[in-house]
Amino acid sequence: MNKSRVEAFSDGVFAIAITLLVLTIAQPANYHDLGRELAHRWPSLAAYVVSFAVIGIMWLNHHSLFSSFERIDRGLFYLNLLLLLTITFLPYPTGVLGEALAKGQSSTTAAVFYAVTMAVNSYAWSALWLYGSYHRRLLHASFPEEERKLATLLFTIGVVMYTLAIVVALLNAYAFLALQAAFAIYYALDPVNRRPGRGRRGGPASADDLAGGNDVASQTGLASTPGRLRRRSHGPGRR
Amino acid sequence: MNKSRVEAFSDGVFAIAITLLVLTIAQPANYHDLGRELAHRWPSLAAYVVSFAVIGIMWLNHHSLFSSFERIDRGLFYLNLLLLLTITFLPYPTGVLGEALAKGQSSTTAAVFYAVTMAVNSYAWSALWLYGSYHRRLLHASFPEEERKLATLLFTIGVVMYTLAIVVALLNAYAFLALQAAFAIYYALDPVNRRPGRGRRGGPASADDLAGGNDVASQTGLASTPGRLRRRSHGPGRR
Amino acid sequence: MNKSRVEAFSDGVFAIAITLLVLTIAQPANYHDLGRELAHRWPSLAAYVVSFAVIGIMWLNHHSLFSSFERIDRGLFYLNLLLLLTITFLPYPTGVLGEALAKGQSSTTAAVFYAVTMAVNSYAWSALWLYGSYHRRLLHASFPEEERKLATLLFTIGVVMYTLAIVVALLNAYAFLALQAAFAIYYALDPVNRRPGRGRRGGPASADDLAGGNDVASQTGLASTPGRLRRRSHGPGRR
Amino acid sequence: MNKSRVEAFSDGVFAIAITLLVLTIAQPANYHDLGRELAHRWPSLAAYVVSFAVIGIMWLNHHSLFSSFERIDRGLFYLNLLLLLTITFLPYPTGVLGEALAKGQSSTTAAVFYAVTMAVNSYAWSALWLYGSYHRRLLHASFPEEERKLATLLFTIGVVMYTLAIVVALLNAYAFLALQAAFAIYYALDPVNRRPGRGRRGGPASADDLAGGNDVASQTGLASTPGRLRRRSHGPGRR
Numbered sequence: 001m002n003k004s005r006v007e008a009f010s011d012g013v014f015a016i017a018i019t020l021l022v023l024t025i026a027q028p029a030n031y032h033d034l035g036r037e038l039a040h041r042w043p044s045l046a047a048y049v050v051s052f053a054v055i056g057i058m059w060l061n062h063h064s065l066f067s068s069f070e071r072i073d074r075g076l077f078y079l080n081l082l083l084l085l086t087i088t089f090l091p092y093p094t095g096v097l098g099e100a101l102a103k104g105q106s107s108t109t110a111a112v113f114y115a116v117t118m119a120v121n122s123y124a125w126s127a128l129w130l131y132g133s134y135h136r137r138l139l140h141a142s143f144p145e146e147e148r149k150l151a152t153l154l155f156t157i158g159v160v161m162y163t164l165a166i167v168v169a170l171l172n173a174y175a176f177l178a179l180q181a182a183f184a185i186y187y188a189l190d191p192v193n194r195r196p197g198r199g200r201r202g203g204p205a206s207a208d209d210l211a212g213g214n215d216v217a218s219q220t221g222l223a224s225t226p227g228r229l230r231r232r233s234h235g236p237g238r239r
Numbered sequence: 240m241n242k243s244r245v246e247a248f249s250d251g252v253f254a255i256a257i258t259l260l261v262l263t264i265a266q267p268a269n270y271h272d273l274g275r276e277l278a279h280r281w282p283s284l285a286a287y288v289v290s291f292a293v294i295g296i297m298w299l300n301h302h303s304l305f306s307s308f309e310r311i312d313r314g315l316f317y318l319n320l321l322l323l324l325t326i327t328f329l330p331y332p333t334g335v336l337g338e339a340l341a342k343g344q345s346s347t348t349a350a351v352f353y354a355v356t357m358a359v360n361s362y363a364w365s366a367l368w369l370y371g372s373y374h375r376r377l378l379h380a381s382f383p384e385e386e387r388k389l390a391t392l393l394f395t396i397g398v399v400m401y402t403l404a405i406v407v408a409l410l411n412a413y414a415f416l417a418l419q420a421a422f423a424i425y426y427a428l429d430p431v432n433r434r435p436g437r438g439r440r441g442g443p444a445s446a447d448d449l450a451g452g453n454d455v456a457s458q459t460g461l462a463s464t465p466g467r468l469r470r471r472s473h474g475p476g477r478r
Numbered sequence: 479m480n481k482s483r484v485e486a487f488s489d490g491v492f493a494i495a496i497t498l499l500v501l502t503i504a505q506p507a508n509y510h511d512l513g514r515e516l517a518h519r520w521p522s523l524a525a526y527v528v529s530f531a532v533i534g535i536m537w538l539n540h541h542s543l544f545s546s547f548e549r550i551d552r553g554l555f556y557l558n559l560l561l562l563l564t565i566t567f568l569p570y571p572t573g574v575l576g577e578a579l580a581k582g583q584s585s586t587t588a589a590v591f592y593a594v595t596m597a598v599n600s601y602a603w604s605a606l607w608l609y610g611s612y613h614r615r616l617l618h619a620s621f622p623e624e625e626r627k628l629a630t631l632l633f634t635i636g637v638v639m640y641t642l643a644i645v646v647a648l649l650n651a652y653a654f655l656a657l658q659a660a661f662a663i664y665y666a667l668d669p670v671n672r673r674p675g676r677g678r679r680g681g682p683a684s685a686d687d688l689a690g691g692n693d694v695a696s697q698t699g700l701a702s703t704p705g706r707l708r709r710r711s712h713g714p715g716r717r
Numbered sequence: 718m719n720k721s722r723v724e725a726f727s728d729g730v731f732a733i734a735i736t737l738l739v740l741t742i743a744q745p746a747n748y749h750d751l752g753r754e755l756a757h758r759w760p761s762l763a764a765y766v767v768s769f770a771v772i773g774i775m776w777l778n779h780h781s782l783f784s785s786f787e788r789i790d791r792g793l794f795y796l797n798l799l800l801l802l803t804i805t806f807l808p809y810p811t812g813v814l815g816e817a818l819a820k821g822q823s824s825t826t827a828a829v830f831y832a833v834t835m836a837v838n839s840y841a842w843s844a845l846w847l848y849g850s851y852h853r854r855l856l857h858a859s860f861p862e863e864e865r866k867l868a869t870l871l872f873t874i875g876v877v878m879y880t881l882a883i884v885v886a887l888l889n890a891y892a893f894l895a896l897q898a899a900f901a902i903y904y905a906l907d908p909v910n911r912r913p914g915r916g917r918r919g920g921p922a923s924a925d926d927l928a929g930g931n932d933v934a935s936q937t938g939l940a941s942t943p944g945r946l947r948r949r950s951h952g953p954g955r956r
Contacts, residue, residue, distance in 0.1 A: 002302070005250070005302060008247075008250065008486075009250055009253070009254055009298060011483070011486065011487055011490065012250065012251060012254035012255070012490060013254050013257065013258050014487070015487055015490035015491050015494060016254060016255055016258040016259075016490070016494055016733075017258050018491065018562070018566065019491050019494040019495050019498060019566045020258060020259070020261070020262070020494075020498070021566070022498070022566055022567055022569055022570050023262070023498070023501070025570055027573065027574075027577075028574060028577075031577065031578050031581050031583035031584045031588075032583055032584070033584070034574070034578060034583070034584030034587040034588060034591075035584070035587045038574075038587070038591060048567075049563070052559075052563050052566070053559070056559040056562070059487060060552075060555065063480065063483060074299075074427075077299065078427055081291075081292070081295040084257075084295070085288065085291050088257065088258045088260070088261055088291070089261055089287075091261055092261050092264055095266065096266075096267060096273070096277075099266075099267075099270065100270050100273060103270050105270035105271055105273070106270045106271070106272070106273030106274065109273040109274045109277070110270075110273060113273075113277060188552075188556055241780065244728070244780060247725075247728065248728055248731070248732055248776060251728065251729060251732035251733070252732050252735065252736050255494075255732060255733055255736040255737075256736050259736060259737070259739070259740075262740070313777075313905075316777065317905055320769075320770070320773040323735070323773070324766065324769050327735065327736045327738070327739055327769070328739055328765075330739055331739050331742055334744065335744075335745060335751070335755075338744075338745075338748065339748050339751060342748050344748035344749055344751070345748045345749070345750070345751030345752065348751040348752045348755070349748075349751060352751075352755060486725075489722070489725065489726055489729065490729060492726070493726055493729035493730050493733060494729070494733055496730065496801070496805065497730050497733040497734050497737060497805045498733075498737070499805070500737070500805055500806055500808055500809050501737075501740070503809055505812065505813075505816075506813060506816075509816065509817050509820050509822035509823045509827075510822055510823070511823070512813070512817060512822070512823030512826040512827060512830075513823065513826045516813075516826070516830060526806075527802065530798075530802050530805070531798070534798040534801070537726060538791075538794065541719070541722060666791075666795055
């Protein structure tokens with residue numbers, strides 16, 4: 001199993017899914033009063049932007065998660081395929097949610113549909129991590145043990161969060177969409193990197209300096225990926 | 240004919256086809272009772288998941304098949320193009336089968352249509368293998384002769400299996416869809432790798448250790464791709 | 479943050495967005511008088527060609543902008559994601575503008591919609607540049623200081639230009655489309671490279687000779703990216 | 718202008734365009750008599766297969782044409798963009814031609830529409846070649862002069878052929894589609910490579926042996942790309 005080729009394949013799928021999202025915004029039904037038509041579609045646009053951010057941030061975290069693995073095997077490949085399945089599927093509930101909100105019909109159902117997709121997605125992320133990190137099977141030898149335990153805890157918290165979001169979807173579709181945006185912003189803010197002594201603030205860091213563990217960290221909220229891991233995981237074999 | 244560039248092109252086509260599949264699930268016709276609309280569409284979702292798994296697993300096997308070739312030529316390129324044709328076409332019968340099952344109309348015709356596409360796909364796989372392996376024209380010098388013969392036998396069995404699946408499609412569309420899922424799971428289980436003494440169980444294997452022959456093996460059911468081949472086929476020229 | 483992988487991801491998004499554009503041209507509604515149907519759609523074709531040129535030229539400038547950065551960080555990644563958002567969204571206003579012009583309905587609204595998208599896009603470009611160049615945080619050490627200041631000025635002018643284009647859109651949709659084509663041609667003409675003593679005219683330049691600063695220059699109208707930067711920014715780590 | 722990155726971008730566009738083609742086959746309008754619906758759509762399938770072959774073979778020739786250039790510049794980039802425009806546009810006339818033939822309405826108009834697209838495509842190929850080969854500006858130093866002249870002649874013949882195909886389209890749409898298939902088969906047969914003493918027959922050729930000039934040759938009918946060029950054009954900088 002060639003790791004960099006699986007990463008390139010996954011990158012391609014992420015790039016295509018994020019670009020296809022625009023097809024989820026329904027064409028205007030008539031052009032007599034286009035301004036009102038487009039204004040009426042703002043929930044489709046909002047759902048589009050949220051899903052775009054979700055996929056973009058996941059790409060970053062995918063990149064990072066794989067950099068903590070020394071190698072991959074068939075099992076990990078299939079769990080990765082399951083993860084990609086939930087990501088390539090996302091345009092469908094995105095389009096349905098935007099349309100339901102724009103029409104003001106069945107928006108709760110549409111929000112639950114989106115929420116369940118995201119929950120399954122979070123299960124795939126956790127399964128991928130647990131499969132690869134259990135007994136350190138696929139982890140780099142230098143990956144710190146305390147970080148592995150913390151990551152497992154934080155992936156579990158992610159599973160709980162995304163499962164509870166289904167409840168929010170049942171209560172209010174707009175609140176659910178805002179919650180998804182908040183989740184995305186939370187991961188995007190990457191509080192870990194802002195801690196004192198981390199690369200971004202610490203002088204002339206190299207281009208690779210932020211590559212590895214930080215992204216795992218942002219996925220999981222971790223605080224202490226050592227630089228040696230980050231650098232180590234970007235040998236010449238990387239693409 | 241630059242082999243790695245043909246592989247990259249093929250990878251791109253696989254990644255796009257697998258991501259485009261989501262467009263085969265028809266949008267809800269109305270949003271008054273969205274829950275029932277979506278529930279009604281479960282066959283589209285099932286067909287989507289099966290085709291997604293099929294393309295994902297084929298990507299892996301394509302990767303592997305090409306790693307057994309030392310070089311490629313124009314003939315192999317065109318047979319590869321024929322293979323990609325059947326894969327990029329797959330979203331169409333996938334959408335038709337899902338819709339026919341959801342509507343409960345002409346589902347036998349739709350299943351046969353899908354089955355024929357998959358049968359042609361299996362012929363393209365076999366043609367690719369036979370063209371490249373006949374008289375060992377394009378194979379690596381180290382590719383074992385007994386494995387070549389066994390692979391030819393197993394590709395032939397694949398052709399028979401996918402041709403017989405057309406008969407199942409004539410009998411029952413749901414049984415046919417389940418059979419396609421079973422075929423996918425069979426290839427995904429990869430019994431070969433689970434044999435004693437193989438890389439995954441045998442200690443600290445490198446990232447490339449599972450790359451080459453194992454995947455050919457899983458495509459064909461082979462048991463004995465030697466490690467030297469697998470390692471050999473992943474020189475620095477690989478992408 | 480692995481710079482070359484972010485570039486590869488962005489390249490993929492550009493390639494997909496530029497290819498998806500063709501889906502914005504509506505299928506003929508009837509085939510009785512196809513010639514008239516197709517002729518009637520010329521504004522869709524014109525909008526398609528303009529957007530195609532816009533995305534193609536932006537790809538080139540994106541390539542160039544990133545070559546002036548020594549490394550990237552999370553902040554730059556998110557601004558890049560915002561930029562990609564505006565680019566992947568472009569097919570939607572392109573389709574709407576072409577259809578509105580073909581129907582002769584609400585074409586002003588459609589033009590403003592397109593113009594606002596492009597204005598937001600120009601803000602994302604400027605934000606990307608300012609974020610990366612402020613206090614020279616992410617720039618190559620050899621990037622000339624006077625060029626940084628000039629680039630900032632010229633990106634600001636770009637923001638003003640694209641904002642003023644909204645006014646043109648309010649006046650006349652066809653004039654607006656022509657203006658967008660003119661903007662694209664302006665960037666494509668790349669007056670900087672035509673100055674005496676520049677690579678293209680100056681004898682046997684290497685393949686990399688036009689790679690780096692010239693493209694930044696063409697995005698911003700700059701005149702003097704030194705060759706040493708251009709060469710320096712294309713080390714073996716480039717893809 | 719980084720040549721390998723422009724090639725990778727072009728490869729991506731080819732891969733996406735060839736995969737998007739499947740979306741040109743219209744979904745069945747009803748599922749009561751699906752067999753007849755699908756059988757009725759055979760011209761769409763035929764147009765799909767022809768366009769798939771056209772794009773696949775063009776990918777190969779694009780690869781080859783670029784391997785004869787030592788470097789690229791902005792002018793070549795824009796001509797390449799024009800070429801990619803005609804290729805990404807091809808799904809539209811493909812869908813229109815298939816639908817017109819299936820409906821039996823305006824098929825001549827649809828065939829002319831497809832023919833004009835292909836003619837513009839052939840002009841873009843020739844412009845690309847003339848721009849890059851004029852005064853040997855961008856050619857590898859080792860590219861043989863007699864081959865350059867012959868290539869120019871053969872590209873010119875290609876322009877004439879594709880222009881005359883418009884006349885065939887005016888006479889009969891099915892004959893035109895068959896002619897396009899014949900053109901594709903002609904390029905695919907690659908008579909040049911079958912000459913005695915060429916790589917494919919001549920013993921243990923390397924993987925790169927068929928990479929460069931042969932493909933130019935197949936695009937143009939050339940007979941004598943020397944091996945030294947082919948090998949030379951695949952240095953470590955190639956992707």
